[in-house]
Amino acid sequence: MSNEKPQAAPASAVLDRFYGVIPAGGVGTRLWPLSRAAAPKFLHDLTGSGSTLIRATYERLSPLSGDRVMVVTGAVHRQAVRQQLPEISNKNLVLELEPKDSAAAIGLAAAILYKRDPQIIMGSFAADQVIAPVEVFQAAVREAVHTAAQGYIVTIGIEPTHPSTGFGYIRAGEQLRVAGAPSARSVVEFVEKPSADVAQTYLDSGSYSWNAGMFVAPVDLMLKHLEANEPVLYAGLMEIADAWDTTRRREVVRRVWPSLPKIAIDYAVAEPAAAAGDVAMIPGAFSWDDVGDFAAIGRLNPAAENSNLTVMGEGARVYSENATGIVVSDTKRVIALIGIEDVVIVDTPDALLVTTKEHAQEVKKAVEHLKASGDTDVL
Amino acid sequence: MSNEKPQAAPASAVLDRFYGVIPAGGVGTRLWPLSRAAAPKFLHDLTGSGSTLIRATYERLSPLSGDRVMVVTGAVHRQAVRQQLPEISNKNLVLELEPKDSAAAIGLAAAILYKRDPQIIMGSFAADQVIAPVEVFQAAVREAVHTAAQGYIVTIGIEPTHPSTGFGYIRAGEQLRVAGAPSARSVVEFVEKPSADVAQTYLDSGSYSWNAGMFVAPVDLMLKHLEANEPVLYAGLMEIADAWDTTRRREVVRRVWPSLPKIAIDYAVAEPAAAAGDVAMIPGAFSWDDVGDFAAIGRLNPAAENSNLTVMGEGARVYSENATGIVVSDTKRVIALIGIEDVVIVDTPDALLVTTKEHAQEVKKAVEHLKASGDTDVL
Known part of the structure; x- marks a missing residue:
């Protein structure tokens, strides 16, 4: 202890301030009927790994945070989350009585942690994302913690692989000089989901990355911006x-x-903080998927060799002949596919979806229709 | 009675000799998983009429035969057939201990009826065909009975609407002169399912009709040919x-x-009888469908107006968006279809089929595969 330099905290001390926060919300409507109100996306193993997405999220964070992990989820998911994460103590399981969007969820975590220790650097990572390799992610988070310790709200920007119109983007500015964070850059602005043309210019420029909603920040700085922009919510x-x-x-x-x-946390904190020059970014050179639809499930669970059909589900009994696509089976029924291409079939005890990879995004419409027509028993 | 002409039986007397026979066999493999061993094709309402196919067959025949109708079916279907046809007495319900193909089924009916009255003219019509208009069919059967009374095995040939390779054909010969049967013709031969080229020449010639397996014949003539060709079976x-x-x-x-x-009755009786000049034909100018696959179900149950999706099933809860094809629902599950064309979906409690109209014929392969792999619980 006597060797410590008083003028600069050692790297280990900075990392000791880290506290993982996992917001676990969102039904994942585009993954209906697999994902639904009672069994949202984060409670499923969508990668064939044997772990649910929330469990995998916890296991990505805990090597960095130890048992300093807080989960914010809906009160209805209490039991399921407890079962998935028995390590989480009662004081670190924040249950929302009703959904109040991300600023309330992440803001409450920040406020609770601030009361416990105003030095905490929180890192908020959604419960339903798929990331690999884990080590690359963890290295980015370490850089983010070091950068946050310098007084930044730090986002991890995902290197775009295609001109997606489904994500918001982060526009990076100049390189920052932060010890322990060689890749840190300032953030000029967050921008909304672009049109296809605009997305292409973003990709070409090399200055934009995808906004995966990952935020690493000192809790006091989060709260300072929340207070300035949303005083009622803050109070x-x-x-x-x-x-x-x-x-x-x-x-x-x-x-x-x-x-x-x-x-949303983007409006309540991230965008105004970026405008104030308080946001930094670490590029995330890992693969990232928010499992937005069933096409993603095909990507994340490649078909067996000599097959173009991805089959998920423990009890699946699938017979196929000249069929390609994805079958997600949540039943023990025999499923026979004959001469059908790029199909997406999701078979659950009370609802069946048949679509194509190309139309996977439109599943949301079906859910909206079912809600409107009163078929809420299957939502 | 004193006005009867002794030299020629009046038309009514000829028709009084008629006895309907309904062979109800065949699982309808290409309609799996709707049609299966325990619930074969003839026990389903495949036309949306409210009647099962076997009930509709009975109702087509009974105006001609009265209660003189015999059913030949598998012993396992006894209860289901009794429920569908409560009019059939025990002596007219012939139960096969195991399937023995059509010569045994139709031959046994002929033999039993012969023992009761050797003057009977039997008319054998499969339980799983769809025919309209009924009056045109009945007029053809009346002509067939009159022709049979002149000592012919009479088949009703279906006017082909396209060069089908899925049916056998009947080649007609010269016009016959039969009172009460102005359209009767001799039959030169029965021919097997042709190639596409050959089928086209058949269609072009105007001399060929589809063999729907309809036979109207004096029972003694049926038995004479059976005895000559299959003496063991006959005995x-x-x-x-x-x-x-x-x-x-x-x-x-x-x-x-x-x-x-x-x-098959074709080999045991029809073909040799034709070679012997004992077969005649009445052209059937009615529409006829053997409901060979799910594409047929689409034809027989046109989609509702402003829709290209045919939905069958009482409890069906189908949501569709840019979907065309056929849904047969035997469950109460919600089925959502999005952006998929010419699809065929058959949803039953223990098995699901997803294919296209184009591949509807290949359902048989799936059933063979399931049989081979031991998944016989769903067959």
Whole structure:
């Protein structure tokens, strides 16, 4: 201890401030009928790895954070999340009485952690993303923590592999000089999902990366921007945080949470913070997938050799003849496919989806239609 | 009665000799998983009429035959057939202990009816065909009965609408002069399913019609040809027929039926009879469908107006968006179809088929595969 330089904290001390936060929300409508309100995307093993997405997210973070991991999820998922993550203590399982969008979810985590220790650097990573290799991701997070310690909200930008119109983008600025974070850059702005033409110019410029919603930041800096932009939300979250580690938690949550405004963290914190020059970026040179639709499941679970058909599901009994595409089976039924190409079949006990990879994005429409027509038993 | 002409039986007397026979066999493999061993094609309503195919067959015949209708089916279908045709008495429900092909089934009906009354003219019509208009069919059968009374085995030939390679053909000869049967013609020969080229020449010639396996004949003439061509089968059937309307029925059937040779009625009777000049034909100017595959179900159940999707099934809950084809639902599950063309989906509690109209014929392969792989629970 006597060898420590007082003027600069050693790398290990900076990393000791890290606290993982896993927001686990979002039904994953485009993965219906596999993913649904009662069994959202993050509770499924969509990669054939044997782990659910939330478990894989935890296992990516825990080598960095140890047991300092907080999960924010819907109250209805309490049991399922406990089962997936038995390591999470009651005080680190934040249950939303109702969905209030990402600023409330991530903001509450920041507020609770701030009350415990204002030095904490939180890292928020959604529960339903697929990342590999894990080591490259972890190296990026380490750089992000070092950069955050310099007073930045740090996002990890995903190197775009194609001109996607389905993601928001991050426009990087100049290189930053941060010890322990050689690839850190400033962020000029966050931009919304672009048109195809614009996406192509982003890709060509080399200055844009995909916004995967990963944020690593000192909790006090998160809260400072939240207070400036969303004072009502901030006040409510601080009131809940005050009561969190006390016997008043339940009463205060029940009273305050329903009154909170719904807003995305991007609008409440990230974009205004970028405008204020407080956002930095670490490029993420790992492969990343948000498993946005069934076409993603095909990518993440390549077909067996000598086959163009990806089959997922433990009990799957699939017979195919000249068929290509994806079958996700959540039943023990025999499924026979004959002479059909690029099909997507999702077979569950009470609902069946048949579409194509090309139309996988439109599954959302079916869900909206079913909701409108009152067929909510299968949503 | 005193006005009857003794030299020629009046038309009514000829028609009084008619006895309907309905062979109800065949699983309808190409309609799997809807049609299967336990619930073959003839026990389904495949036309949306509200009647099963066997019930519709009975109702087509009974205006001609009254209660003189005999059904030959598998012993396992006894209850289902009784439920569909409560009018059929025990003595007219012929149960096969095991399938023995059409010569044994139709031959046994002929033998039993012969023992009761050698003057009977039987008319054999499979239980799983769809025919309209019924009146045109019945007029053809009346002509066939009049022609049969002149000592012919009479088939009703279906006017071909396209050069099908899926049916056998009947080659007609000269016009016959038969009172009550102005359209009767002799038959030169029966020919097997042709190649596409040959089928086209058949169609162009105007002399060929489809063989729908409809036979109207004096029972003694049927048995004469059966005896000549298949003496072992004939002897066995006559032994069973001797015992049929006695208390020995059960014992004799159990002993003799399993030993009978398997052969199609075409080889055992129709083809040799044609060679002997004993076969005539009535052209059937009605529409006829043997519901050979799911494409047929699409033809027989046109889609609702403003839709290109045919949906069958009482409990069907189908949502579709830019989808065309056929859905047959035997469950209450929600089925969502998005952006998929000419699809065929058959949804049953334990098996699901997804194919296209174009590949509907290949369903048979799937069934063969499932049989080979031991998945017989769904066959």
